[in-house]
Amino acid sequence: MAQELQALCKLLILYMLNQVEFPLTTAQVSEFILGRNYASFYSLRQALDDLPRIGLIQTETVRNRTYLQITNDGRETLRCLSDRINPAIKKDTLSYFHEHEIQLRNEHSISANYYRSTSGEFEVHMTAKEGKLVLIDLTLSVPDSKMAQSVCEKWERKNQEIYQYLMEQLL
Numbered sequence: 001m002a003q004e005l006q007a008l009c010k011l012l013i014l015y016m017l018n019q020v021e022f023p024l025t026t027a028q029v030s031e032f033i034l035g036r037n038y039a040s041f042y043s044l045r046q047a048l049d050d051l052p053r054i055g056l057i058q059t060e061t062v063r064n065r066t067y068l069q070i071t072n073d074g075r076e077t078l079r080c081l082s083d084r085i086n087p088a089i090k091k092d093t094l095s096y097f098h099e100h101e102i103q104l105r106n107e108h109s110i111s112a113n114y115y116r117s118t119s120g121e122f123e124v125h126m127t128a129k130e131g132k133l134v135l136i137d138l139t140l141s142v143p144d145s146k147m148a149q150s151v152c153e154k155w156e157r158k159n160q161e162i163y164q165y166l167m168e169q170l171l
Contacts, residue, residue: 010047030044056073063112112124
């Protein structure tokens with residue numbers, strides 16, 4: 001019984017990732033699954049550890065967020081086994097994505113990360129995308145990690161204002 005619940009949790013994660021054209025964060029997946037009691041925290045954690053290890057999803061960690069994306073093997077697995085997911089859960093998932101699409105997409109389309117450059121300063125790399133189109137790709141040098149972290153946080157909050165300001169100044 002526990003193995004069957006574990007398998008269903010993995011299938012639900014694959015189903016979720018297959019419904020969107022952009023990566024979801026572990027927080028977004030967890031919020032949906034745990035918020036609706038579709039799995040226990042332990043089952044979800046185990047599934048999120050197993051899926052990348054067996055090649056059904058890819059993960060990428062940027063600062064404090066881990067992004068999840070389904071692989072071709074994951075799609076094939078889902079294609080073969082998706083009938084095991086309760087139709088009501090599928091409907092609930094699609095409804096959730098419909099209601100939260102803009103929020104989920106925005107969380108993916110705005111990114112900021114920093115790293116130490118060879119000069120010893122910190123480089124802050126910021127992007128804003130609309131779908132697959134990159135609207136802005138900006139890198140700033142700052143003297144320390146505290147400033148770099150602050151720039152990242154402000155970019156996530158004020159990116160639209162900054163983009164608009166740059167466009168007004170440059171056009």
